[in-house]
Amino acid sequence: NGILYLIHNPSDLSLRRKELWLSKLENSNSFKTLKVLDKANEVSYPSYSLNPHFIDIVYTYNRSHIKHIRFNMAYLNSLLK
Structure with missing residues:
Protein backbone atom coordinates (compact mmCIF):
# COMPACT_ATOMS: atom_id res chain seq x y z
CA ASN A 1 0.00 0.00 0.00
CA GLY A 2 3.04 2.29 -0.20
CA ILE A 3 3.13 3.10 3.53
CA LEU A 4 6.27 2.58 5.60
CA TYR A 5 5.48 0.88 8.93
CA LEU A 6 7.69 0.63 11.99
CA ILE A 7 7.31 -1.90 14.80
CA HIS A 8 9.24 -0.53 17.77
CA ASN A 9 9.59 0.13 21.46
CA PRO A 10 8.92 3.69 22.66
CA SER A 11 11.87 6.02 23.08
CA ASP A 12 10.69 7.03 26.58
CA LEU A 13 13.17 5.33 28.93
CA SER A 14 10.46 4.56 31.51
CA LEU A 15 8.61 2.48 28.89
CA ARG A 16 11.63 1.11 27.08
CA ARG A 17 10.95 -2.49 26.08
CA LYS A 18 7.77 -2.52 28.16
CA GLU A 19 5.53 -1.68 25.20
CA LEU A 20 5.56 -2.54 21.53
CA TRP A 21 4.10 -0.02 19.08
CA LEU A 22 2.97 -0.07 15.47
CA SER A 23 3.68 3.26 13.76
CA LYS A 24 3.64 4.65 10.24
CA LYS A 35 -1.52 1.04 18.00
CA VAL A 36 0.11 -0.28 21.15
CA LEU A 37 0.53 -3.93 20.22
CA ASP A 38 1.54 -5.34 23.59
CA LYS A 39 2.64 -4.45 27.13
CA ALA A 40 4.79 -6.66 29.36
CA ASN A 41 7.92 -6.69 31.47
CA GLU A 42 9.78 -6.91 28.18
CA VAL A 43 8.68 -6.96 24.55
CA SER A 44 11.55 -6.68 22.11
CA TYR A 45 13.22 -7.68 18.84
CA PRO A 46 10.19 -7.17 16.61
CA SER A 47 10.01 -8.17 12.98
CA TYR A 48 7.17 -8.12 10.48
CA SER A 49 6.18 -9.42 7.09
CA LEU A 50 3.63 -7.63 4.93
CA ASN A 51 1.79 -9.18 1.98
CA PRO A 52 -1.34 -8.08 0.09
CA HIS A 53 -3.61 -9.83 2.62
CA PHE A 54 -1.94 -9.69 6.05
CA ILE A 55 0.73 -8.17 8.26
CA ASP A 56 2.43 -10.76 10.48
CA ILE A 57 4.36 -9.47 13.50
CA VAL A 58 6.66 -11.57 15.70
CA TYR A 59 8.62 -10.50 18.76
CA THR A 60 10.22 -11.70 21.98
CA TYR A 61 7.88 -11.69 24.98
CA ASN A 62 9.39 -11.51 28.49
CA ARG A 63 12.63 -13.05 27.19
CA SER A 64 11.02 -16.49 27.27
CA HIS A 65 8.51 -16.70 24.41
CA ILE A 66 8.00 -15.64 20.83
CA LYS A 67 4.61 -14.06 20.16
CA LYS A 81 -8.08 6.76 9.57
Missing part, protein backbone atom coordinates in the same frame (compact mmCIF):
# COMPACT_ATOMS: atom_id res chain seq x y z
CA LEU A 25 5.84 7.23 8.59
CA GLU A 26 3.90 10.49 8.90
CA ASN A 27 6.30 12.77 7.03
CA SER A 28 9.97 12.68 6.14
CA ASN A 29 11.16 12.83 9.75
CA SER A 30 8.48 11.53 12.12
CA PHE A 31 6.32 8.51 12.79
CA LYS A 32 2.71 8.41 14.02
CA THR A 33 1.78 5.68 16.52
CA LEU A 34 -1.19 3.67 15.26
CA HIS A 68 2.86 -13.71 16.81
CA ILE A 69 0.17 -11.20 15.83
CA ARG A 70 -1.65 -11.18 12.48
CA PHE A 71 -3.84 -8.37 11.14
CA ASN A 72 -5.72 -8.45 7.87
CA MET A 73 -5.28 -5.46 5.58
CA ALA A 74 -8.80 -4.14 6.27
CA TYR A 75 -7.95 -3.81 9.97
CA LEU A 76 -4.55 -2.29 9.22
CA ASN A 77 -6.17 0.25 6.89
CA SER A 78 -8.77 1.11 9.57
CA LEU A 79 -5.91 2.19 11.86
CA LEU A 80 -4.83 4.76 9.27
